[in-house]
Amino acid sequence: MSEPSSEITARHPTRLGGRSPAAVWIPVGVVVVIVALLAALFAFGLGRNPTVVQPVDLGKMAPAFRLARLDRTGTVSLGSMRGQVVVLNFWASWCADCVVENKALQAVFDRYRDQGVQFVGVSFEDQSGTARGFAKQMGIRWSLVSDPGTATAIDYGVTGVPETFVISPDGHIVAKTIGPVTYPELSEQIANAMPGGA
Amino acid sequence: MGGEGGRAAGRTARTVAAGVLAAALVAAAAAIVVIAARGAPAPTTLQERVRAVAIGLRCPVCQDLSVADSPAPLAQAMRAKIASELQAGTSPGAIRRQFVRAYGSWILMAPPRSGLSLVVWILPIVLALAGCALAVIAIRRWTRDRPETRPAGTAAAQDLRARPDAPDELSASDRRLLERALAASGASEDPE
Numbered sequence: 001m002s003e004p005s006s007e008i009t010a011r012h013p014t015r016l017g018g019r020s021p022a023a024v025w026i027p028v029g030v031v032v033v034i035v036a037l038l039a040a041l042f043a044f045g046l047g048r049n050p051t052v053v054q055p056v057d058l059g060k061m062a063p064a065f066r067l068a069r070l071d072r073t074g075t076v077s078l079g080s081m082r083g084q085v086v087v088l089n090f091w092a093s094w095c096a097d098c099v100v101e102n103k104a105l106q107a108v109f110d111r112y113r114d115q116g117v118q119f120v121g122v123s124f125e126d127q128s129g130t131a132r133g134f135a136k137q138m139g140i141r142w143s144l145v146s147d148p149g150t151a152t153a154i155d156y157g158v159t160g161v162p163e164t165f166v167i168s169p170d171g172h173i174v175a176k177t178i179g180p181v182t183y184p185e186l187s188e189q190i191a192n193a194m195p196g197g198a
Numbered sequence: 199m200g201g202e203g204g205r206a207a208g209r210t211a212r213t214v215a216a217g218v219l220a221a222a223l224v225a226a227a228a229a230i231v232v233i234a235a236r237g238a239p240a241p242t243t244l245q246e247r248v249r250a251v252a253i254g255l256r257c258p259v260c261q262d263l264s265v266a267d268s269p270a271p272l273a274q275a276m277r278a279k280i281a282s283e284l285q286a287g288t289s290p291g292a293i294r295r296q297f298v299r300a301y302g303s304w305i306l307m308a309p310p311r312s313g314l315s316l317v318v319w320i321l322p323i324v325l326a327l328a329g330c331a332l333a334v335i336a337i338r339r340w341t342r343d344r345p346e347t348r349p350a351g352t353a354a355a356q357d358l359r360a361r362p363d364a365p366d367e368l369s370a371s372d373r374r375l376l377e378r379a380l381a382a383s384g385a386s387e388d389p390e
Contacts, residue, residue: 056302063300125271149282150275157300159258159272 062167063155067145086167093134095161101180
């Protein structure tokens with residue numbers, strides 16, 4: 001069995017030696033390029049946070065809604081607020097971050113309530129009674145609505161609470177915050193949405 | 199010569215066998231493609247129609263679960279919304295587009311077959327074809343080289359001498375070379 005193997009090994013240098021350098025280096029180059037591309041792809045993919053969802057509805061028309069009020073009788077519709085900046089805040093009584101953002105939200109409300117900015121809190125996956133109790137406890141003074149079947153939240157692409165949208169007077173979504181809002185950020189978003197804003 | 203005829207017949211038989219094997223592989227691949235393209239049978243009940251849409255949508259609050267399979271309240275609400283839209287006469291495609299408009303193409307369990315996402319659909323097919331082509335080239339090269347590297351005195355050569363009309367494991371020219379080499383070396387162990 002040793003004879004054939006020695007013959008094979010004896011022949012190989014001749015075969016390799018007979019090849020042009022291009023014939024050897026082109027396949028090597030192709031493999032190197034493919035490996036480099038895969039490495040770059042992995043580096044890009046692994047460097048991203050897969051749980052972060054980029055807001056896709058910025059600049060689009062805000063989905064219309066007409067929802068029953070939680071805090072008193074009547075309804076709130078987006079159409080009735082046309083011509084005004086609307087701050088739409090999705091919240092729940094079981095949401096810890098909603099407690100965290102409440103102070104900032106209250107401060108922004110106090111700053112803009114007399115400037116024609118409408119604040120609407122949409123209850124997300126909550127019991128009406130529990131939500132009302134939470135709102136009273138937090139001292140929330142803006143309109144609160146229930147969202148049967150979470151339909152409006154789904155229309156807005158909400159994945160959790162809190163999420164806050166700023167809607168321009170002509171009905172376009174101009175800002176979206178996933179997680180607790182801060183006073184400076186929300187103030188700036190509202191200022192930009194107001195007529196004559198940036 | 200009977201030996202030449204036998205070798206030719208053997209070659210033909212192997213060509214036919216290879217052809218049948220290749221045809222079977224192509225048929226199997228085509229069957230897989232057809233079955234995959236056809237997908238599940240068309241849903242009939244509302245529940246099945248809801249599931250057919252929901253299975254293609256990602257549950258936003260889960261790890262790798264579709265809206266159809268998730269027990270999360272948001273997924274339940276999404277299924278209810280799909281049901282009400284279907285009952286209102288909205289087409290499954292339009293419902294999917296509504297979800298994409300709200301959540302982006304991220305909401306789809308399978309990437310869309312357009313734009314940059316098309317790459318992830320085409321690339322595996324291109325790589326599989328390239329792999330097949332590479333395998334064919336490599337096998338042809340190996341089978342072409344094999345007779346040249348096999349010296350006289352191997353098991354195959356002895357087998358050839360024992361059965362002169364054996365199927366042609368060597369090409370006709372190699373066979374002549376082999377017989378000449380055996381004759382030159384004396385070949386005293388010839389049974390005849």
